[in-house]
Amino acid sequence: MTESINPLYNTEAMKHSLRTTIVDNTACGGQWNRLEIEAPEIAAAAGPGAFVQVRAWTGISPLLRRPFSIAGTCGDSLIILVKKVGTGTRIITALDVGAEIEITGPLGTNFSCPGPEQSVFLVAGGVGIAPLRFFIERNPDADCTLFFGARDSSELAVLDDELFENINLKLTTEDGSAGVKGLVTALLAEEMEKSDSAIVLTCGPAPMMKAVAELAAMCDFRCEVSMETYMCCGIGACMGCVVPAAGDASGYLHACTDGPVMDSTMIDWSRIK
Amino acid sequence: MAETDLKVKLRDDVILKNPVLVCSGTFGYGREFSDFMDPGKLGGIFTKAITPEPRAGNPPPRTIETPAGMLNAIGLENVGLDVFVKEKLPYLATLDTAVFINVAGSSEDDYITVVDRLSVEDAVDGFEINISCPNVKSGGIAFGTHPEPAAQLIAALRNITDKLIITKLSPNVTEITDIARAVCDAGTDVLSLVNTFRGMAIDAVAQSPVLGNVVGGLSGPAIKALALYNVYQVSLSVAVPVIGMGGISNGIDAVEFMLAGADAVSIGTANFIHPDAALRVLGEIVEYCESKRIIAIGEIVGKAHRK
Numbered sequence: 260m261t262e263s264i265n266p267l268y269n270t271e272a273m274k275h276s277l278r279t280t281i282v283d284n285t286a287c288g289g290q291w292n293r294l295e296i297e298a299p300e301i302a303a304a305a306g307p308g309a310f311v312q313v314r315a316w317t318g319i320s321p322l323l324r325r326p327f328s329i330a331g332t333c334g335d336s337l338i339i340l341v342k343k344v345g346t347g348t349r350i351i352t353a354l355d356v357g358a359e360i361e362i363t364g365p366l367g368t369n370f371s372c373p374g375p376e377q378s379v380f381l382v383a384g385g386v387g388i389a390p391l392r393f394f395i396e397r398n399p400d401a402d403c404t405l406f407f408g409a410r411d412s413s414e415l416a417v418l419d420d421e422l423f424e425n426i427n428l429k430l431t432t433e434d435g436s437a438g439v440k441g442l443v444t445a446l447l448a449e450e451m452e453k454s455d456s457a458i459v460l461t462c463g464p465a466p467m468m469k470a471v472a473e474l475a476a477m478c479d480f481r482c483e484v485s486m487e488t489y490m491c492c493g494i495g496a497c498m499g500c501v502v503p504a505a506g507d508a509s510g511y512l513h514a515c516t517d518g519p520v521m522d523s524t525m526i527d528w529s530r531i532k
Numbered sequence: 533m534a535e536t537d538l539k540v541k542l543r544d545d546v547i548l549k550n551p552v553l554v555c556s557g558t559f560g561y562g563r564e565f566s567d568f569m570d571p572g573k574l575g576g577i578f579t580k581a582i583t584p585e586p587r588a589g590n591p592p593p594r595t596i597e598t599p600a601g602m603l604n605a606i607g608l609e610n611v612g613l614d615v616f617v618k619e620k621l622p623y624l625a626t627l628d629t630a631v632f633i634n635v636a637g638s639s640e641d642d643y644i645t646v647v648d649r650l651s652v653e654d655a656v657d658g659f660e661i662n663i664s665c666p667n668v669k670s671g672g673i674a675f676g677t678h679p680e681p682a683a684q685l686i687a688a689l690r691n692i693t694d695k696l697i698i699t700k701l702s703p704n705v706t707e708i709t710d711i712a713r714a715v716c717d718a719g720t721d722v723l724s725l726v727n728t729f730r731g732m733a734i735d736a737v738a739q740s741p742v743l744g745n746v747v748g749g750l751s752g753p754a755i756k757a758l759a760l761y762n763v764y765q766v767s768l769s770v771a772v773p774v775i776g777m778g779g780i781s782n783g784i785d786a787v788e789f790m791l792a793g794a795d796a797v798s799i800g801t802a803n804f805i806h807p808d809a810a811l812r813v814l815g816e817i818v819e820y821c822e823s824k825r826i827i828a829i830g831e832i833v834g835k836a837h838r839k
Contacts, residue, residue, distance in 0.1 A: 276806070322597055322753070322801070490595075496580075497804060498589060511589065
């Protein structure tokens with residue numbers, strides 16, 4: 260119902276559906292794998308925030324493709340970070356190099372480009388670091404601070420990446436096994452108090468993003484969130500992946516076409532658990 | 533050998549160029565798929581359901597995957613009649629394929645409003661009357677579970693339009709053939725079946741229903757055998773053409789539905805798995821026909837019937 264209201268929507272990107280192969284698949288701590296997938300058309304068209312849908316099996320169970328934010332590009336390949344949560348992600352993380360995979364993308368909206376000398380606060384919860392990594396790749400000169408909230412130190416291997424070498428990193432773990440013990444939003448609140456202005460880009464669990472959006476609103480900082488929902492078609496046809504819209508008590512946005520990246524003020528956070 | 537004649541006659545003035553359509557609610561308004569395939573190559577398109585006013589739909593979660601299938605409870609979210617005419621129909625009008633408007637509503641007047649307005653549009657080849665949405669109390673299912681109200685609605689629509697009327701039947705009834713016969717007597721030109729089967733998913737960790745709407749409609753390969761039997765039964769009991777749907781994901785599935793009595797088939801959930809699924813199915817139907825030396829696709833329709 261609420262179409263084309265997101266100024267971030269990259270309507271120019273041609274979408275592609277490819278049958279291709281895995282170039283690299285590496286475990287990177289915790290329950291995550293970093294996959295490189297050969298997809299030159301998608302890599303060329305993708306912007307930070309966009310996602311792909313992936314299927315790496317031929318049968319009917321699991322059935323639907325699985326959505327992943329693009330974590331970056333590497334030549335003709337796309338990088339995705341996959342956390343093992345169910346049958347589909349276990350199959351994908353177990354793929355051998357050279358294995359076949361179907362991939363559709365780039366789908367959805369992108370994060371805004373930062374203005375010159377604009378500070379950028381990137382707030383990642385766990386595997387939500389994926390699209391923010393792509394943002395850093397595409398904005399190498401941006402003044403970025405990365406707030407990374409992990410469950411424990413086993414999830415830090417993802418930071419072992421030259422892309423993060425020159426980034427100001429603020430680290431928290433829930434169990435205190437690395438960085439500051441607690442939630443990433445506590446560190447963010449401290450930094451926001453010290454800062455005059457910054458754009459906040461975030462991806463992670465919904466309660467974290469809700470807290471980040473509230474902090475940003477209090478400080479009057481622009482905030483963009485990457486929303487995750489159950490998703491079927493990924494291209495705006497099925498109307499399944501809805502996010503409650505602000506200013507319309509019963510209205511919805513669609514994570515696949517209005518998002519996944521949305522300005523945080525577009526969302527009615529009171530209806531998100 | 534000569535290529536198989538794939539044309540399907542639904543009525544003297546409505547002839548599909550091939551027997552593969554796409555199901556309402558799985559193909560948006562057509563344009564969404566245009567990066568991946570040419571929707572003009574399809575036999576026809578069933579649009580997302582249209583109601584007179586825009587509808588916001590049900591609270592999330594609206595979908596969940598289940599074994600070899602999925603549940604949805606979208607709740608007829610759609611842009612409404614006016615926006616459909618202004619923003620969606622012009623694209624559909626450019627396609628060299630049959631366009632059938634799926635019509636839903638809470639009252640007879642809702643259906644009449646949509647059918648009346650769109651009957652004047654050249655781009656519209658007909659209507660699929662949705663009396664079978666399982667996800668909205670006032671979404672038409674009230675008309676679809678008993679022969680009399682179903683027949684009354686179809687008769688009222690028959691009075692106001694000369695365009696093709698396709699009635700979409702619900703499988704969530706005791707005797708689907710009673711409803712099929714009643715809507716045929718009332719003037720429907722074609723039947724399409726089946727809509728989704730009512731089902732639910734429960735989150736064992738949260739100890740609560742997964743879907744915001746609690747109940748949803750089951751689709752995908754999980755329902756294929758159920759849908760096939762409904763098509764078989766209904767096609768034996770009516771004389772009008774039947775469009776079969778329910779878990780079709782490849783050409784052989786489609787051929788099975790035609791052998792069971794479907795004149796044409798429609799692809800639903802498979803569109804979410806491969807955005808060009810419907811054209812893949814069409815290609816596989818053609819391969820089957822060539823291997824069996826079939827001259828006209830109609831030859832296989834109902835061939836599996838044991839009377």
